[in-house]
Amino acid sequence: xxxxxxxxxxxxxxxxxxxNHSSKKNAVEHSRKNAEYAVGFDxxxxxxxxxxxxxxxxxxxxxxxTYWLTHDSSRSDSDNIxxxxxxxxxxxxxxxxxxxxxxxxxxxxxxxSGTQFVNNSRVYSRVEKGEIAEVGYGQTLNYExxxxxxxxxxxxFNVNGEATSYIExxxxxxxKVVSVPDFLENSPLGRAEWxxxxxLFLDKKDLADSIFSSVKNSYNRFKLVANSEINxxxxxxxxxxxxxxxxxxxxxxxVKFIDDARGKYCFQEIEGVSSxxxxxxxxxxxxxxxxxxxxxxxxxxLNDIEQVDKRFTNFKPYQTGExxxxxxxxxxxxxxxxxxxxxxxxELILRDIIKIIHPDLLPSDTLFFYQKLx
Numbered sequence: 001x002x003x004x005x006x007x008x009x010x011x012x013x014x015x016x017x018x019x020n021h022s023s024k025k026n027a028v029e030h031s032r033k034n035a036e037y038a039v040g041f042d043x044x045x046x047x048x049x050x051x052x053x054x055x056x057x058x059x060x061x062x063x064x065x066t067y068w069l070t071h072d073s074s075r076s077d078s079d080n081i082x083x084x085x086x087x088x089x090x091x092x093x094x095x096x097x098x099x100x101x102x103x104x105x106x107x108x109x110x111x112x113s114g115t116q117f118v119n120n121s122r123v124y125s126r127v128e129k130g131e132i133a134e135v136g137y138g139q140t141l142n143y144e145x146x147x148x149x150x151x152x153x154x155x156x157f158n159v160n161g162e163a164t165s166y167i168e169x170x171x172x173x174x175x176k177v178v179s180v181p182d183f184l185e186n187s188p189l190g191r192a193e194w195x196x197x198x199x200l201f202l203d204k205k206d207l208a209d210s211i212f213s214s215v216k217n218s219y220n221r222f223k224l225v226a227n228s229e230i231n232x233x234x235x236x237x238x239x240x241x242x243x244x245x246x247x248x249x250x251x252x253x254x255v256k257f258i259d260d261a262r263g264k265y266c267f268q269e270i271e272g273v274s275s276x277x278x279x280x281x282x283x284x285x286x287x288x289x290x291x292x293x294x295x296x297x298x299x300x301x302l303n304d305i306e307q308v309d310k311r312f313t314n315f316k317p318y319q320t321g322e323x324x325x326x327x328x329x330x331x332x333x334x335x336x337x338x339x340x341x342x343x344x345x346x347e348l349i350l351r352d353i354i355k356i357i358h359p360d361l362l363p364s365d366t367l368f369f370y371q372k373l374x
Contacts, residue, residue: 038196
């Protein structure tokens with residue numbers, strides 16, 4: 001309904017432009033919001049530039065950062081004016097690699113923070129050949145190397161706490177820093193839509209729109225199939241880190257996968273998108289009565305889980321063999337494709353989770369990102 005209204009309003013505007021030349025000029029310069037699912041970014045186009053707005057870390061309007069993209073290189077003397085297409089890029093997250101690679105533009109990547117986490121074989125090969133540099137992170141960030149790489153843009157994934165200081169240092173060096181808080185999205189399609197964000201910087205808007213449209217349609221088809229099922233299977237998540245469990249809030253994008261697959265998240269009462277710490281005692285009680293266990297950290301077998309804590313063998317999913325990890329696709333350097341390719345293709349994650357919760361609902365027995373632990 002909202003999109004229908006936008007189309008109607010825009011059509012009326014175009015009709016009105018036939019009245020006079022001045023109105024026509026205003027119509028050309030007129031811009032409208034374009035992000036469909038993402039809440040962390042939006043963009044507005046005109047005949048000469050693209051205004052990109054990014055919400056750094058919250059819904060607070062003060063946290064919105066604005067970038068102006070232009071084909072006119074003579075106008076790129078400001079921190080927030082960027083000439084497109086960008087030709088040299090540093091990625092501070094391997095997730096960024098997933099978006100850029102899907103747009104067939106990974107040749108622009110000259111530096112990555114955490115090269116060992118890259119899964120894409122083509123990109124990892126360039127890392128091995130020394131064509132892509134490891135730039136470090138936090139206290140180990142190599143500012144001298146960053147300057148030598150002369151990137152058009154450094155894509156960063158956080159602007160909170162410690163990250164704020166290194167971002168400021170980058171800017172002091174004259175580097176153009178662009179925030180990419182895709183991980184704060186509260187829906188899988190919202191996160192996947194960030195490929196359109198990268199498409200703007202790479203001047204591949206049409207390709208990005210086409211990829212996202214295909215992803216969206218596939219995701220919604222799988223969701224529709226799952227909606228035909230009534231299932232109260234309780235889904236438990238993760239393994240503890242130093243005796244502390246972290247469970248996402250009910251608005252987290254991963255919980256949305258569970259909802260869309262017609263499962264029941266084990267901690268629906270937790271609010272928000274962030275993950276919250278929980279004692280092993282509390283998590284243990286819930287694990288005992290859950291039906292399916294997903295995302296078990298580094299575990300590749302049931303024995304690996306037992307080595308963490310023997311009490312976990314009492315969990316119902318452990319007893320019934322319904323334990324699955326999202327580490328089926330591990331790259332040469334150890335990078336997990338779930339966090340790279342999976343960010344761009346949530347429809348494949350949803351398909352996996354539907355298959356796990358409803359084994360007979362989809363024709364294929366093959367899981368793409370997940371594997372059943374034995």
